[in-house]
Amino acid sequence: MGRRIVFDLDCFIADCKAAMRSGGAQKTIRELMREAVSEPAQVLRALGEPKKAGIELLYRSDDLTLINLVWGPRMTAMPHNHHMWAVIGMYGGREDNIFWRTLPDDARWPIEPAGASALMPGDVCPLGKDIIHSVTNPLCKLTSAIHIYGGDFVTQQRDQWEEETLRKRPYDQADARRRFEEANHLMELAAA
Numbered sequence: 001m002g003r004r005i006v007f008d009l010d011c012f013i014a015d016c017k018a019a020m021r022s023g024g025a026q027k028t029i030r031e032l033m034r035e036a037v038s039e040p041a042q043v044l045r046a047l048g049e050p051k052k053a054g055i056e057l058l059y060r061s062d063d064l065t066l067i068n069l070v071w072g073p074r075m076t077a078m079p080h081n082h083h084m085w086a087v088i089g090m091y092g093g094r095e096d097n098i099f100w101r102t103l104p105d106d107a108r109w110p111i112e113p114a115g116a117s118a119l120m121p122g123d124v125c126p127l128g129k130d131i132i133h134s135v136t137n138p139l140c141k142l143t144s145a146i147h148i149y150g151g152d153f154v155t156q157q158r159d160q161w162e163e164e165t166l167r168k169r170p171y172d173q174a175d176a177r178r179r180f181e182e183a184n185h186l187m188e189l190a191a192a
Helices: 010-022 025-036 040-048 173-190
Strands: 054-060 065-071 076-081 088-090 097-100 110-117 124-127 132-137 143-149 160-161 166-170
Touching: 010 025, 010 054, 010 065, 025 088, 025 124, 025 143, 040 088, 040 143, 054 173
Parallel strands: none
Antiparallel strands: 054 065, 065 143, 076 132, 076 160, 088 124, 088 143, 097 110, 097 132, 160 166
């Protein structure tokens, strides 16, 4: 019989902090994440059943940020970058990522799709510091994942690409908050 994983958030954060002090932090954190979400029910038990869409800050320092990210039903985040590496670990629902690449200035569009990935509970997805991706929760229920960033995600300047024109502009945190609020409002209407 295999070893049962019990997810403990404080131990997980301590392990991630220790990984940052060693060489190969992203690779080590990817393996820590792989072990953590190998039993999604244990993560759910530790973090609690998601009730609404949003971003819960679990840990933050200059070189490391951990968040519990919950996407609302059918919610989409436009193409964006992080300017730092990331590791996503799914523990509920599904997250569809489209990866984008930039094109030369004389191209018709500034970016184009370059790949895709559907993430399910137990899946781990590392992202390089230059990755551009958009995210969709295709389900009619909440989707949840732990996101770890190799830097201060809260203060890092990022970019996003407009949905219709794909033009690049600075990341708009107020717009991102509105999208989570709209997702929660739509869930409330559906439940009424």
